[in-house]
Amino acid sequence: MARTQGSHSGITGPRIRDAALRLFAQHGFAAVSMRQIAREVGVQAGALYNYTPDKQSLLFHLMEGHMTELLASWGDQPGGGDSLSQLEAFTRFHIRFHLQRPDAVFIAYMELRNLSPENFIAIESLRREYENALESILKKGVTEGVLLVPDTKIATLAVIAMLNGVNTWYRDGGRLSLDQVEVIYWEMVRRAMMV
Amino acid sequence: MARTQGSHSGITGPRIRDAALRLFAQHGFAAVSMRQIAREVGVQAGALYNYTPDKQSLLFHLMEGHMTELLASWGDQPGGGDSLSQLEAFTRFHIRFHLQRPDAVFIAYMELRNLSPENFIAIESLRREYENALESILKKGVTEGVLLVPDTKIATLAVIAMLNGVNTWYRDGGRLSLDQVEVIYWEMVRRAMMV
DNA sequence: AGACTATCTGAACAGACGTTCAGAAAAAAC
DNA sequence: GTTTTTTCTGAACGTCTGTTCAGATAGTCT
Secondary structure, three states, X not given: OOOOOOOOHHHHHXXXXXXXXXXXXXXXXXXXXXXXXXXXXXXXXXXXXXXXXXXXXXXXXXXXXXXXXHHHHHHHOOOOOOXXXXXXHHHHHHHHHHHHOHHHHHHHHHOHHHOOHHHHHHHHHHHHHHHHHHHHHHHHHHHOOOEOOOOHHHHHHHHHHHHHOHHHHOOOOOOOOHHHHHHHHXXXXXXXXXX | OOOOOOOOHHHHHHHHHHHXXXXXXXXXXXXXXXXXXXXXXXXXXXXXXXXXXXXHHHHHHHHHHHHHHHHHHHHHOOOOOOHHHHHHHHHHHHHHHHHHOHHHHHHHHHOHHHOOHHHHHHHHXXXXXXXXXXXXXXXXXXXXXXXXXXXXXXXXXXXXXXXHOHHHHOOOOOOOOHHHHHHHXXXXXXXXXXX
């Protein structure tokens, strides 16, 4: 027997990625087996290897896809305005984007150690690119005298770490709306960075 | 054959915990086997079970020990002064304490999902206790009119998330000394929280 | 209708997993 | 110097791991 009814490449591929994303986020890369992913998709373990050469690549492409989407999405954002409004735009964008895909965010931050050395370098480079987007804004703000930070590199990492924290506690339908969260964090960021 | 020369309970126990801490932090709980830990200690896997009933307990007691030490250490800190200097004390303490034990911190934040439900609740309760220490300072500061935060609960989590970020980039012998790092972060925290 | 291709099954591989335990040896107690 | 206790070994257990592949089937093309 082979091929249960109605199964296609175009649908199985995404379902594998979805299942892997969810399971990796929930239990961790090392704790999830290929057979678990396959069961979730409704397929035998061997079938996964039509879509990924191995488990490591599956993880890598999930991370790479996430980071690429993050950069592209920030690139699509309207860019004008002064440093301060750019910083606000970044803050709000970061919160919104990351709250929309908690699983991918979780994996991108937690499973770095499970990447092979080359894959690690690739992901780190994408992350640095994103960090540079924020640092550029901070540097410009400092040059223009609008912002005042002790150290733009550290301020960049501090802001991102603070914003990432939202993902650990925010739940849909909770006490605060997404917009309220954006406002609260933007006020803290603004005061921490403004002259 | 049994018992290689000079092996004692008093020394093997700590060495197991040390090895487990380092390996869990490096590769993740699920990716580390009991045999790997045993090899690191220089003992057969079976010997580990004289010191822990199972792998899960080993993880739990590492986390519990870390959180308990964190709370005790903060409790030992001199407590006086106004809200602002208490907030400064907390900021500096948090950075210093966490930079001294990066492996334990890593595990305490990353391996929560590998805890059994009861163990998870226990660790979460200790963490909440620590968060409450900070939130009390913020609340007092707001009441006294010294601090101004949009939401003390969120501010608490934001500050801790920001401070935890230090562990991701700080390296001994790097560009900045521990004290410089404390100063920089304290300035950001102060400005974000002060009226 | 027949040939071809894409997709999947099911079994197999060699090795690793957490955990248990009888027995051996070292250390401690007497 | 003998007994008792603590600590460890080494083998074994049943199960799971990532990955491969021949063969089977469903969909597509001519």
